[in-house]
Amino acid sequence: MKPVKFDYYAPTNVPEALETLAELGYDGKVLAGGQSLIAAMNFRMARPAALVDLNGVPELSYIKPNSDGGLAIGTMTRVSTVEHDPEVAKRFPLLLEVAKFIAHPQIRRRGTFGGAIAHADPAGQLPSIAVVMDANVLIRGKGKERWVKAPELIIGPFMTTIEPDEMLAEVVLSANPAHTGSNYMQVSRQSGGYAQAAVASVVTLDGEKVKTIRLVLMGIGEAPILSQKAIEILVGEIPTPDALKAVAEACATSEIDPATDIHATADYRRTLVRALVARSLTESIKRAKKGG
Amino acid sequence: MTKLFPVSLKVNGKDYEREVEARMLLSDFLRHELGLMGTHVGCEHGICGACTILFDGEAVRSCLIFAVQASGHEIRTVESLGTPENLHPLQQAFTEKHALQCGFCTPGFLMTLVPFLEENPNPTEEEAREAIDGNICRCTGYEKIVEAVQDAAAKMSQGK
Numbered sequence: 169m170k171p172v173k174f175d176y177y178a179p180t181n182v183p184e185a186l187e188t189l190a191e192l193g194y195d196g197k198v199l200a201g202g203q204s205l206i207a208a209m210n211f212r213m214a215r216p217a218a219l220v221d222l223n224g225v226p227e228l229s230y231i232k233p234n235s236d237g238g239l240a241i242g243t244m245t246r247v248s249t250v251e252h253d254p255e256v257a258k259r260f261p262l263l264l265e266v267a268k269f270i271a272h273p274q275i276r277r278r279g280t281f282g283g284a285i286a287h288a289d290p291a292g293q294l295p296s297i298a299v300v301m302d303a304n305v306l307i308r309g310k311g312k313e314r315w316v317k318a319p320e321l322i323i324g325p326f327m328t329t330i331e332p333d334e335m336l337a338e339v340v341l342s343a344n345p346a347h348t349g350s351n352y353m354q355v356s357r358q359s360g361g362y363a364q365a366a367v368a369s370v371v372t373l374d375g376e377k378v379k380t381i382r383l384v385l386m387g388i389g390e391a392p393i394l395s396q397k398a399i400e401i402l403v404g405e406i407p408t409p410d411a412l413k414a415v416a417e418a419c420a421t422s423e424i425d426p427a428t429d430i431h432a433t434a435d436y437r438r439t440l441v442r443a444l445v446a447r448s449l450t451e452s453i454k455r456a457k458k459g460g
Numbered sequence: 461m462t463k464l465f466p467v468s469l470k471v472n473g474k475d476y477e478r479e480v481e482a483r484m485l486l487s488d489f490l491r492h493e494l495g496l497m498g499t500h501v502g503c504e505h506g507i508c509g510a511c512t513i514l515f516d517g518e519a520v521r522s523c524l525i526f527a528v529q530a531s532g533h534e535i536r537t538v539e540s541l542g543t544p545e546n547l548h549p550l551q552q553a554f555t556e557k558h559a560l561q562c563g564f565c566t567p568g569f570l571m572t573l574v575p576f577l578e579e580n581p582n583p584t585e586e587e588a589r590e591a592i593d594g595n596i597c598r599c600t601g602y603e604k605i606v607e608a609v610q611d612a613a614a615k616m617s618q619g620k
Binding site (some may be wrong): 169170171173174175177179202203206209210211221223271272273274275277278331359360362458 | 461463465481482483485488504505506509512518519521524525526528529533559570572590591595596605
């Protein structure tokens with residue numbers, strides 16, 4: 169199908185983009201890479217009255233190292249650019265690990281890092297990755313800006329706290345502390361397909377014990393699920409196989425309410441979560457011990 | 461009245477100027493405005509890969525880009541590869557290895573593989589499979605396409 173008619177704006181700098189968004193209000197929608205939005209418009213599931221295209225705003229595309237060892241990623245940076253950046257590889261191997269699961273190479277060349285997060289598709293990898301990395305997100309509007317942590321940014325399926333006159337401008341990832349390991353795992357029916365279930369984890373060790381842990385369950389809810397059970401069971405404790413099993417069981421039984429659909433039954437999704445949580449945590453801990 | 465936007469771009473080395481609605485997809489622009497029917501339209505939501513073209517040298521979906529966004533950019537379609545008398549080595553390999561049956565998906569595979577083989581002149585079977593994971597073929601079962609990729613790589617490195 170073809171999209172319904174819409175008006176089109178192509179600002180060439182950030183102030184102009186923010187001015188246009190402010191003028192359009194609820195009628196305006198930001199067009200980033202368009203790899204999700206244009207598909208939804210082709211189906212006429214999305215019918216924005218006007219698009220504000222950021223592809224002509226070069227200042228929104230960058231990967232800048234921060235002095236604390238982290239990275240600032242401009243919202244229009246293509247996923248494939250992140251995937252192939254040597255600084256990203258050095259500082260955040262988790263991003264490389266997840267990238268190959270994000271759709272297909274042709275989509276990653278056009279799709280953007282910030283756009284995928286702002287789109288907040290519950291089946292998308294990058295919103296969950298932003299949550300598990302506790303990313304700090306810069307939201308800008310005309311004459312205003314604010315920082316939001318990713319877990320507070322994404323509030324439901326395709327829903328964020330970004331106002332119609334605002335846009336996601338930058339994603340800041342803080343450096344991992346020493347002895348941190350991370351991992352992403354998913355099960356899907358074909359390469360590039362939606363995950364029937366997926367798990368991402370970031371674990372920091374203090375000696376033998378878990379200092380901090382962030383575990384996100386993905387593809388089985390309306391938004392990324394940040395596991396509280398993992399924190400309750402593991403923080404301050406030695407992550408024995410039995411402890412990891414307990415986390416996996418708690419995640420599979422009490423932290424998710426998966427649906428049955430054509431892709432998988434609810435029971436199968438619980439089985440996947442149980443297996444993936446244990447495997448992902450084991451892998452992250454192994455990497456943390458190696459120095460992360 | 462319908463609002464039109466100017467588009468001026470280079471396609472297969474030739475300059476074009478048109479005025480289009482914002483909602484016109486690049487895939488439809490190439491086929492209906494420029495008459496370049498080699499770019500095929502399958503799913504129109506980025507899954508099948510039939511509409512893959514080169515946008516400033518990179519393989520992307522032309523159904524997930526609006527024509528107006530291509531203004532000022534350089535596009536290459538399957539028409540830029542070879543002629544029936546003088547096939548591109550990749551087309552020659554597809555023919556010899558029987559890497560197509562109905563042929564609907566073929567332009568997308570070719571345009572995905574042209575930049576891939578430039579970057580990876582000697583791909584392993586696994587690399588070849590990864591390269592085409594965003595293109596669907598319902599006829600061949602992919603085996604012959606993978607063979608053709610490796611055959612094309614050999615042909616192209618001999619040609620150099």
